[in-house]
Amino acid sequence: MSEKAKLPRNIAISVAFLSLAGQIAWAVENQFYNDFIDEALVNLGFPTLIPLAITLMVNITTSVGTLAAIIMGSYSDVKGKRKPLLLYGFIFWAITTAMFPLSALFGGINVYVVIFTAILFDSIMTFFGSMTLNAGFNSWVTDVTTLENRSKAMSIAQITTLAALLIVYGALGMLIGVIGYYNFFIVVAILTGVIGLIGVHKMKTPQDLKPMDITVGEHIKNTFKRKSSVDYKNFFLVLIVICSWQIALNIMFPFLIIYLKYALGSRTFSLLILFVALLVAIFLSYPLGKITNKLGRKKMTFISTLLFSLGLFLVGISPELITLLLSGIMTFVFYTALSISTFTWVKDLYPAEGRGQFSGYWNLFSGTIPMIIGPIIGGILVSVFGELRMEELGRIVLVPPDIIFYIAAFFALITLLPLIFAKELKKG
DSSP states (O other), rough: OOOTTTOOOHHHHHHHHHHHHHHHHHIIIIIIIIHHHHHHHHTTOOOGGGHHHHHHHHHHHHHHHHHHHHHHHHHHHTTTTHHHHHHHHHHHHHHHHHHHHGGGGGGGGGGHHHHHHHHHHHHHHHHHHHIIIIIIIHHHHHHHHTTTHHHHHHHHHHHHHHHHHHIIIIIGGGGHHHHHHHHHHHHHHHHHHHHHHHHHOOOOOTTTTTOEEEEESHHHHHTHHHHTOOOOOHHHHHHHHHHHHHHHHHHHGGGGGHHHHHHHHHHHHHHHHHHHHHHHHHHHHHHHHHHHHHOOHHHHHHHHHHHHHHHHHHHTTTTTTTHHHHHHHHHHHHHHHHHHHHHHHHHHHHOOGGGGHHHHHIIIIIIIIHHHHHHHHHHHHHHHHHHEOOOTTTTTTEOTTTTTHHHHHHHHHHHHHHHHHHHOOOOO
């Protein structure tokens, strides 16, 4: 193995801590905020408002996240510093995570006040989360890695993403019934803050990152002025590749725990399926990163897209615990492979003078656009095809339909269209 291909140990440790802290918070935001809203609106007697509330919350907060990533990423480029974004970001990310369940206290006023407050609190949290992880962390990783070792760093980041889901779904998620949702969010906030600050303490400062003699506004305006170091056509093709499979993911992902909870009759069983699927994906993450380096970003993306789509389809036709488990494993393994191959690929194309800002544009295509389009499609499908069902306790619940997985599988295959024309950089 060449020296260029090796990932320094101190960078690997920092990537692990910083990514784990952020992904714990994102895992809770992506699933348990939605489940919290589901529970709150069912308890208030408004189950039919759930798809609208979740869709609005995902749409609005992801837009806030992209603005934060672009503006704060540009700010870090101009100042020539990444560490302050991560330091202050993790502190406020933890505080605002703990605030979220307070939105349910407004139930005595009006159900729409609950929805508005939940979206407001989620938006504030998302601003700090995107500033920290999407702008600060992603640009820093690009700063301190090379074309030869970047896929290894992204493999570690993906392992921590899955580990965070494992911690949240497996350990913390099962505590909700014991400690309640309010204490659950406080525990998550403490973990995010403590682990994140350890990572900030250990992170290496990029040596070649220098302040710029321009304003943040000028830096943003200069983004698409022709730079010799950027292949804009290819950069946007890779972003469209990412956007396509992320739309597929976000059609079903906001409703996944709710779907599994009602399909299996228990939140515990739904968390068990996710726990095992994620555990398998974690074990395969590092090998998948090595395969990505060997096969290349494009070929790995092609294979993973086909198998990710098949996994989504199989989840929809899997009515039993075992078949749901097997199809869930397949889906998460190739979601992991897609994340490693495409996220590594796009970072290869960042210009050295705008990595923070370009991380913001990556967030636009990997987060905002898919998290607007996907949940709207999923929300419509749940509203039209979902089943209103009476629970034993007399509560009326809205059960998401199988069709959300079939439609998601179809959208995943759209990824192949821009993939045909995208090109990857050759290692020097």
